[in-house]
Amino acid sequence: MADTATTASAAAASAANASTDAPPFQLGKPRFQQTSFYGRFRHFLDIIDPRTLFVTERRLREAVQLLEDYKHGTLRPGVTNEQLWSAQKIKQAILHPDTNEKIFMPFRMSGYIPFGTPIVVGLLLPNQTLASTVFWQWLNQSHNACVNYANRNATKPSPASKFIQGYLGAVISAVSIAVGLNVLVQKANKFTPATRLLVQRFVPFPAVASANICNVVLMRYGELEEGIDVLDGDGNLVGSSKIAARHALLETALTRVVLPMPILVLPPIVMSMLEKTALLQARPRLLLPVQSLVCLAAFGLALPLAISLFPQMSEIETSQLEPEIARATSSRTVVYNKGL
Secondary structure, three states: HHHHHHHHHHHHHHHHHHOOOOOOOOOOOOOOOOOOOOHHHHHHHHHHOOHHHOOOHHHHHHHHHHHHHHHHOOOOOOOOOOHHHHHHHHHHEEOOOOOEOOOHHHHHHHHHHHHHHHHHHHHHOOOOOHHHHHHHHHHHHHHHHHHHHOOOOOOOOHHHHOOOOOHHHHHHHHHHHHHHHHHHHHHHHOOOHHHHHHHHHEEEEEHHHHHHHHHHHOOHHHHHHEEEEEEEOOOOEEEEEEEHHHHHHHHHHHHHHHHHHHHHHHHHHHHHHHHHOOHHHHHHHHHHHHHHHHHHHHHHHHHHHHOOOOOOOOEHHHHHHHHHHHHOOOOOOOEEEEEE
C-alpha cells in the first residue's frame, strides 16, 4: 500500500511539475476559475471548440484512459499538465458528465455553431413565406430540443414521453409566435414596404426567445418533478433537490434568452447596412454567402457569452434547499450540474 501511495504521489507530482505553462491539473475541475465571467468564458471556449468534433474514437479512448490512470495513481512518468488538461477537454466535449455516454455530434455544444448556423441563416432570410417561416422555426426548435435533451442533467431517468411533450410544446409555441407576428406586420398599414421588410427581419428573435424558454422547461420538466442530485465539496452525493432543479432550469432558460440576441438581432442590422453597399447591389448573389458569414460570426460570439453567464457546476447554500438536504451534510454549500 505504501509503495502504491508513493507511486501515485510521484506520478501526480511529475504531472504537476512537468509543464510550467499550464496550471496544476485537477481531475474533474475546470482549468479556469469559475468565479469570474472571464474564467467561465475561457472554460466554455474549450467546451464549444469545434475541433473536438474531429477527435477519433482511438484518441477519445486514450484521453479517457489517461484520466483513469491519473485517478488511480498509475500515470506514466513524463505526462504534462497540458496533456492532462487536453484529455479532460476531449472527454468533457464528447461524453455526457452524468452518463459518460457519447453525445451525438450535432447535439454537442461543440457542434452547436457548425450545425446551427445554417438554421440561423434560414431564419433570417428576407421575404419569408408562411411555409418557410413554419419550416425554419420547426427545424430550429427541433435542433434546440435535441441539444437541450442531450446536455440535460441526467442524474435522474427521463421517459421518452417527456421529450415528445417538450418537443411538441416548443415547436408549437415558436411557430405560433413567428406566424402571428408576421401576420401582424403584414397587416400594419402604417409601415412602408422597406420598414415592413426590416421589421420582419426581427420577428425571429421574440419567437425564438419565447420558444427557447418553453423548450428548456418542457424538455427538462422531469427534473422539477424528481429533483436533481446535489454534491458536497468532495463530490459525495448529498441527496436529490427540487429547489436546485428550479435554479438549474432558471439559469439555463436565461442563457437561452440571451443566446439568440446577438444571433438574430445583429445580423439584420449589419445586413441592412451592407445591402446598401455598391458591391452587394452590383452582385446580389453574394447576399446569401455574406449573410452566412455574418451569422456565423454572431453565433460564434453569442454562444460562449451566453453559456458563460453561469457555471455548469453551480453552487448553492444548503440553507436555501430542502431541510432534509441541509441535515444530510455539514457543508455550508453544495453543487449541482446545471446542464447546458
